[in-house]
Amino acid sequence: MTYEEARKYIEYTDTLGSVLGLDSIKELLRRLGDPQNKVKVVHIAGTNGKGSICAFLDGILENAGYVVGRYISPTIFTYLERFQINGTYMDEDTFAVYLERVKNVADAMAADGLNRPTSFETETAIAFCYFMDKNVDILLLETGMGGLLDATNVCKSPLCTIIASISMDHTQFLGDTLQKIYSQKLGIMKKDVPCVAYPVNEDLMPQWIEKCDENATTGFSVMVNPSDIGILHSGLDGSSYIYKGNTYDLAVPGIYQIYNSVVAVETAYMLQKEGYDLKNVNISDGLAATRWKGRFQKLMDVPPVYVDGAHNPGGWRALRKNIDTYFPGRDLIYICGVFRDKDYRQMLEIMMPGAGSFIAVQPDNPRALSNRELGELAKMYIDSVYVQDDVDDAVEQALRISSEVEDPVVIIFGSLSFIGPIIDRAEHGCYKKDYHHGSDMEAGREND
Numbered sequence: 001m002t003y004e005e006a007r008k009y010i011e012y013t014d015t016l017g018s019v020l021g022l023d024s025i026k027e028l029l030r031r032l033g034d035p036q037n038k039v040k041v042v043h044i045a046g047t048n049g050k051g052s053i054c055a056f057l058d059g060i061l062e063n064a065g066y067v068v069g070r071y072i073s074p075t076i077f078t079y080l081e082r083f084q085i086n087g088t089y090m091d092e093d094t095f096a097v098y099l100e101r102v103k104n105v106a107d108a109m110a111a112d113g114l115n116r117p118t119s120f121e122t123e124t125a126i127a128f129c130y131f132m133d134k135n136v137d138i139l140l141l142e143t144g145m146g147g148l149l150d151a152t153n154v155c156k157s158p159l160c161t162i163i164a165s166i167s168m169d170h171t172q173f174l175g176d177t178l179q180k181i182y183s184q185k186l187g188i189m190k191k192d193v194p195c196v197a198y199p200v201n202e203d204l205m206p207q208w209i210e211k212c213d214e215n216a217t218t219g220f221s222v223m224v225n226p227s228d229i230g231i232l233h234s235g236l237d238g239s240s241y242i243y244k245g246n247t248y249d250l251a252v253p254g255i256y257q258i259y260n261s262v263v264a265v266e267t268a269y270m271l272q273k274e275g276y277d278l279k280n281v282n283i284s285d286g287l288a289a290t291r292w293k294g295r296f297q298k299l300m301d302v303p304p305v306y307v308d309g310a311h312n313p314g315g316w317r318a319l320r321k322n323i324d325t326y327f328p329g330r331d332l333i334y335i336c337g338v339f340r341d342k343d344y345r346q347m348l349e350i351m352m353p354g355a356g357s358f359i360a361v362q363p364d365n366p367r368a369l370s371n372r373e374l375g376e377l378a379k380m381y382i383d384s385v386y387v388q389d390d391v392d393d394a395v396e397q398a399l400r401i402s403s404e405v406e407d408p409v410v411i412i413f414g415s416l417s418f419i420g421p422i423i424d425r426a427e428h429g430c431y432k433k434d435y436h437h438g439s440d441m442e443a444g445r446e447n448d
Contacts, residue, residue, distance in 0.1 A: 003092035006099040007079070013119040025121045025151040027114060031105045035128040039069075039139045041155045042267065045147035045185040046164025048314040049198060049260045052252075052292050053164055054140040056264035060286030061138060061271075062086055064278050069136035071127040071152070073120070073144050076294045076309065076420040083127055085134055098126045120144050124151045138271075148187020160270045161188050162263060163197040165256070166204070167314025178204060186211045194273075196266045197223040198259060220273075222266050229262060231255075236298070236326055246280060249288045254296045255325070256318045261287050294419050296322055299426035303402035304409045305395075307423060309416040313343060316350045319413055323354075331405040333398045336378075336414040337361040337391075340369040345377065347414070352381035356408075357401050359386045359394045363418040391418055395431055 029036055042057065044050050054070055061068045068086055075081035083090035102117075102125045110116045117125070124144075131139045138159070143150040166182050182204050189195050189211055197208060200223070212218040230242040238251045239258050243265060250261055264287070268278045296319065299305040310319040323332065332355045338344045352358070358378040362371035375387040384401075388394035395412075402408035412419060425431065 001096045001100040001103075003096045006096040009099060009103055010119050010122065013116065013122055016116060016118045021149050022151070022154060024109075024115050024117050025124060025154055027109060028102070028105060028117050028121060028125050029128065029154060031108070032102070032125060032129060035125075035132040036154050037156055038132045039128060039155075040137065041139045041141050041158040042160050042162065042271075043141045043143070043152065043155060043158045043188050044162040044164060045143040045150070045188045046162070046198065047167045047181070047185075047312060048318065049164040049256065049263075050142045050162075052257060052260040052295060053162060053263050053267075054142060055292045056261045056287055056290050057140060057267055058087070059290040060264060060268050060278060060283050061276075063286035063289065064276070064282040066137040066276070067135075069127075069131040069134065069139040070142075071124070071131070071139065072142050073123075074416050076416050077424065078420075082123060083130055085131075085136060090130065094130070095126070098130055101129065102126055118151075121151045138276075143185075143188065146181075146184040146187070148184050150188075153188050156190070158190060158193055159274050160267055161190065161193055161195045162267055163188075163195060163208075164260070164263065165198045165314055166200060167312055167317075179207065182207055189215050189217070191215050193217065194270050195221040196263055196270060197221070198263055199224050199226055220270075222270075224259060224262050224266060226259070229258060231258060234258065234325075246284065248284055250290070251288060252290065252292055252295065253326070254318065254322050256321075257292075257295075261290075293423055294416060297423065299412075299423065300410075300431070303399065305398075305412070305426070306409070307412040307419050309419060310413045311338070311342060311415045313346055313350070316347050316413075319411075320350050323409075323411065327409045330407050330409045331356045331402075333357045333359075333401050333405075333408055333410045335359045335361060335391075335394045335398055335410065335412040336374065337363045337371065337418050338369050338374060338414040339363065339365065339367040339417075341367055342369075342415075344369055344374065344414075348377055348381060351413070352378065355382055356405060357384040357386070357398070358382060359388055359398055361388055361391050361394045361418060363415050365415075365417050368415075368417075391422060392425065392431075395422060395426075399431060 058068050070084040080089045102122055106117050141152050143152050163185050212221045232240040236253050240249050241258050268283050272278050294309045296308045308319045310316050360371040360375035362368050371387050375385050378385045398410045
């Protein structure tokens, strides 16, 4: 099987949709020899911050010399970003080999009258087989959606579980309240397995306490306490803080990244108790070296251009906080594209106050909201709304607009799906540096 054939099969299984439940994935893995039980796993669920926490933890573990596997979704740059070992993506030929192995078992299941595994179930099975064969020291395993019924929730005894930040997302699957969503996320907790949690509000605390009691982990599970964190500095160049007597530096900006990194620190403490040789210098150096593309990442200095993969209410609020903290009073120029199954009206409510210009784009995805519809909604807030069919044209337009205002900042956000090519092109200096005034800037303006 070639890589192209493998991807076509994944595209076919995409049409099977998302199926919450573990029967199919368990049967698939059983027929593959239950590889999930032969890998040491740190399992993480949450609405926002899963990738950042794993990036920090990966940095700590690699600094200590460990071989670290990561299974992540969604991806920014390439499909094979899903499967990483020490930051190196699985190659195309390897993916084709593992896909064929899993597909053969899926074919047998279908022949036996069982449901054919979905794309995420297929990818999850590939991940377990691959990381088992590569004998990684630890697999950092991110849920795809939810937790309790997510296909990744098949490991009997992970080393540790992590619950990242919680907000409203995937409500059609996970529930229409934070309590229902949190219940799904807490479903990855296991009996006698420690859990590290991002801080939650008082309304959710009873669920955390109850779940710890239910799994007999009350004595050794940890929820990060913000009062234990002493922030020394937080700016666009990163942050410094004191946590439990130790000083840590981050190169990634954003207040929320301090809390994400503390979750990683507490997880490292848990792994120390499991016998992993993680010294404080590994923790501090690993955190300081961590970079996480697409999360409030600066792409250009003049004008300042930032990209952020914020794609749900929690992410938008975090981005809004960063904007209010670091860019008060600046001329905000937005480039935005979003999926139609997201709460894009709430996104606009959060993000539009203070905006100067808004450029609507349409991600290259069947779930994308029309750029024209998004533009019409944005005009409820400001007049300077534009629509572009090409993302590069949108960036060029934003840069031209920036030359006409006094103190510009360009913010690109709304979905992870369209920002990867922008990051790549910006890092290769593909966007123009000389911007002129003129009527061509008006070409993308949405007609009233």
